[in-house]
Amino acid sequence: MLWLQGFLKSLKYASEGITYTLVTQRNMQIHFVLAFLVMIFCLILDVSRLEIILVFFAIVMVIAAELVNTAIESLVDLVTDEYHRLAKIAKDTAAAAVLLTALHAIIVGLLVFHDKLWPLQMRPMSSFTIEWYFLLLGPVILLYFIVRSLAMRSSVNRERG
Numbered sequence: 285m286l287w288l289q290g291f292l293k294s295l296k297y298a299s300e301g302i303t304y305t306l307v308t309q310r311n312m313q314i315h316f317v318l319a320f321l322v323m324i325f326c327l328i329l330d331v332s333r334l335e336i337i338l339v340f341f342a343i344v345m346v347i348a349a350e351l352v353n354t355a356i357e358s359l360v361d362l363v364t365d366e367y368h369r370l371a372k373i374a375k376d377t378a379a380a381a382v383l384l385t386a387l388h389a390i391i392v393g394l395l396v397f398h399d400k401l402w403p404l405q406m407r408p409m410s411s412f413t414i415e416w417y418f419l420l421l422g423p424v425i426l427l428y429f430i431v432r433s434l435a436m437r438s439s440v441n442r443e444r445g
């Protein structure tokens with residue numbers, strides 16, 4: 285039972301990290317809104333299982349890179365508030381990682397959706413299987429963090445001072 289408590293605790297801390305990043309980083313807010321829309325496209329458009337896997341992977345990479353970027357920015361700011369060449373390298377390199385994943389996601393999005401949005405190719409009724417309900421988890425999780433970050437906006441900003 286102890287391991288379950290430990291697991292739930294680390295889940296809580298990780299979700300606090302996502303919420304903090306979502307409240308404080310404008311780029312993360314943009315990533316979340318775009319990811320939500322793209323996931324809705326995946327739910328309603330006629331995309332294959334492999335295409336969905338590629339799109340979801342691209343989304344996860346962008347969000348994970350933004351989380352690591354925020355962690356590095358915070359660490360650098362903790363160590364120094366003065367200009368330092370190494371601080372600049374750390375922040376610029378972390379930002380470059382986000383940029384790279386975002387460019388990759390744009391390319392994946394264009395390749396997957398360009399011929400499905402116009403003319404609209406809707407998902408056939410026969411493909412609304414159990415798998416489709418499983419897919420719903422993606423936008424539901426994003427929505428959970430969007431609502432949570434809106435609710436916690438004032439307390440997180442107060443903590444930051």
Ligand SMILES: Nc1ncnc2c1ncn2[C@@H]1O[C@H](COP(=O)(O)OP(=O)(O)OP(=O)(O)O)[C@@H](O)[C@H]1O
Nearest residue numbers: 309310357364365366367368369371372375376379
């Ligand atoms: N202590 C520092 N020493 C040297 N350069 C820094 C330092 N802090 C920031 N910079 C430079 O300024 C840029 C912007 O830094 P900042 O901390 O404002 O991050 P940001 O990309 O604006 O992130 P945020 O999304 O939090 O606004 C960095 O990419 C880096 O080039």
